[in-house]
Amino acid sequence: xxxxxxxxxxxxxxxxxxxxxxxxxxxxxxxxxxxxxxxxxxxxxxxxxxxxxxxxxxxxxxxxxxxxxxxxxxxxxxxxxxxxxxxxxxxxxxxxxxxxxxxxxxxxxxxxxxxxxx
Amino acid sequence: xxxxxxxxxxxxxxxxxxxxxxxxxxxxxxxxxxxxxxxxxxxxxxxxxxxxxxxxxxxxxxxxxxxxxxxxxxxxxxxxxxxxxxxxxxxxxxxxxxxxxxxxxxxxxxxxxxxxxxxxxxxxxxxxxxxxxxxxxxxxxxxxxxxxxxxxxxxxxxxxxxxxxxxxxxxxxxxxxxxxxxxxxxxxxxxxxxxxxxxxxxxxxxxxxxxxxxxxxxxxxxxxxxxxxxxxxxxxxxxxxxxxxxxxxxxxxxxxxxxxxxxxxxxxxxxxxxxxxxxxxxxxxxxxxxxxxxxxxxxxxxxxxxxxxxxxxxxxxxxxxxxxxxxxxxxxxxxxxxxxxxxxxxxxxxxxxxxxxxxxxxxxxxxxxxxxxx
Numbered sequence: 408x409x410x411x412x413x414x415x416x417x418x419x420x421x422x423x424x425x426x427x428x429x430x431x432x433x434x435x436x437x438x439x440x441x442x443x444x445x446x447x448x449x450x451x452x453x454x455x456x457x458x459x460x461x462x463x464x465x466x467x468x469x470x471x472x473x474x475x476x477x478x479x480x481x482x483x484x485x486x487x488x489x490x491x492x493x494x495x496x497x498x499x500x501x502x503x504x505x506x507x508x509x510x511x512x513x514x515x516x517x518x519x520x521x522x523x524x525x
Numbered sequence: 526x527x528x529x530x531x532x533x534x535x536x537x538x539x540x541x542x543x544x545x546x547x548x549x550x551x552x553x554x555x556x557x558x559x560x561x562x563x564x565x566x567x568x569x570x571x572x573x574x575x576x577x578x579x580x581x582x583x584x585x586x587x588x589x590x591x592x593x594x595x596x597x598x599x600x601x602x603x604x605x606x607x608x609x610x611x612x613x614x615x616x617x618x619x620x621x622x623x624x625x626x627x628x629x630x631x632x633x634x635x636x637x638x639x640x641x642x643x644x645x646x647x648x649x650x651x652x653x654x655x656x657x658x659x660x661x662x663x664x665x666x667x668x669x670x671x672x673x674x675x676x677x678x679x680x681x682x683x684x685x686x687x688x689x690x691x692x693x694x695x696x697x698x699x700x701x702x703x704x705x706x707x708x709x710x711x712x713x714x715x716x717x718x719x720x721x722x723x724x725x726x727x728x729x730x731x732x733x734x735x736x737x738x739x740x741x742x743x744x745x746x747x748x749x750x751x752x753x754x755x756x757x758x759x760x761x762x763x764x765x766x767x768x769x770x771x772x773x774x775x776x777x778x779x780x781x782x783x784x785x786x787x788x789x790x791x792x793x794x795x796x797x798x799x800x801x802x803x804x805x806x807x808x809x810x811x812x813x814x815x816x817x818x819x820x821x822x823x824x825x826x827x828x829x830x831x832x833x834x835x836x837x838x839x840x841x842x843x844x845x846x847x848x849x850x851x852x853x854x855x856x857x858x859x860x861x862x863x864x865x866x867x868x869x870x871x872x873x874x875x876x877x878x879x880x881x882x883x884x885x886x887x888x889x890x891x892x893x894x895x896x897x898x899x
Contacts (some may be wrong), residue, residue, distance in 0.1 A: 437563075437751070438561050438564075438851075440824075440858075441824050441826060441851070443825065443879075459879065461825060463751065463850065464562065464751060464850075466826070
């Protein structure tokens with residue numbers, strides 16, 4: 408498991424990565440009420456804003472951690488946005504096929520992320 | 526440069542309860558507690574929510590002559606409301622206006638026998654006090670040694686009656702001085718959530734003790750400003766600085782009703798407040814734009830500043846959202862916007878969110894049915 412400075416978790420599965428947000432991020436956001444997911448098959452750049460998360464308080468974006476193609480989105484999440492608060496490590500947003508799996512290496516491991524959020 | 530934020534008498538209690546504190550109108554205030562905005566909102570609608578609103582301005586207005594009617598008439602020179610006819614022990618809503626007919630602040634005023642108690646918005650308190658100090662024939666006292674709590678929700682009366690039994694007899698918008706623990710509480714049956722409830726002014730020395738006494742009741746939970754905003758939004762209540770401001774007239778804000786008959790054209794004390802020459806004709810003819818409810822047809826919340834269009838594409842905006850978000854009791858997004866008056870309820874308009882036009886339905890306010898005890 409890897410972590411971005413934008414509080415996403417990334418899990419490698421074969422030649423794909425699964426992306427969600429951390430417990431810390433879900434706590435900061437508060438109650439999530441709406442999620443807008445990208446279209447499957449979309450080609451994205453690294454750091455491109457591709458998911459909108461609306462909490463009771465405000466809207467925020469999450470970005471594509473690396474360049475690649477969105478292969479699958481979690482449609483259940485659009486119907487049950489509260490799952491992000493219930494179990495953020497389980498509530499994945501999308502799977503993507505990165506242009507290169509090596510890009511994953513630059514992200515934080517669990518210990519480094521724990522240090523980031525203090 | 527960082528400004529020093531003021532703290533209410535309950536600051537330490539909020540922190541101890543795990544509140545997330547944020548700057549708000551010059552004060553450090555709790556936006557939410559560990560329960561979260563959604564649960565706090567629903568708790569208030571189902572049971573009783575306790576809000577610290579000590580940041581709001583409390584002001585006493587005494588007549589120099591000793592005759593309360595003199596103070597009423599003097600205040601009517603700066604507030605577009607019927608103050609003279611308000612009976613002792615009653616409270617009313619009113620508006621400070623400017624010469625252009627815009628709203629400078631909204632307030633509650635209560636007749637307390639020999640003086641009035643005004644409650645004004647925190648962000649506007651300094652301005653309002655300056656306006657009041659210029660009113661001839663009245664003595665203005667800013668109340669600096671009291672906190673203000675709001676207890677809101679269907680069980681509020683049952684809970685507060687355990688501490689102050691007399692509140693059970695109060696009607697909506699009654700205002701009374703009642704005793705608790707040898708302290709004088711100024712209590713009104715009113716609020717800003719669409720629920721039955723009370724607003725309670727308490728001497729600072731007993732503020733924590735009184736809040737603790739309420740919190741020791743199983744029905745009561747502390748509720749932050751986040752849920753206060755979603756509750757008032759569902760109740761269709763305008764928020765100063767958002768749904769109204771110095772550029773918005775009473776009619777456009779949907780608050781024409783606050784300018785009572787006596788102060789309107791043909792009334793017994795017609796006009797006489799700032800901007801009356803603009804406000805009164807507009808109340809007769811109707812404003813060009815009015816505050817209306819919007820229900821997005823999808824699930825994405827539309828928030829303040831989102832532009833509203835008549836058409837699914839093209840054209841220029843016909844208005845913008847003045848308050849919007851998610852309504853936990855509604856279970857979906859709700860918003861208010863000022864739009865052209867001729868647009869009828871039930872009409873579909875379009876909110877442009879992140880470059881997409883999303884359909885919204887023009888909806889009567891409030892979004893929920895209020896449950897005041899009349």
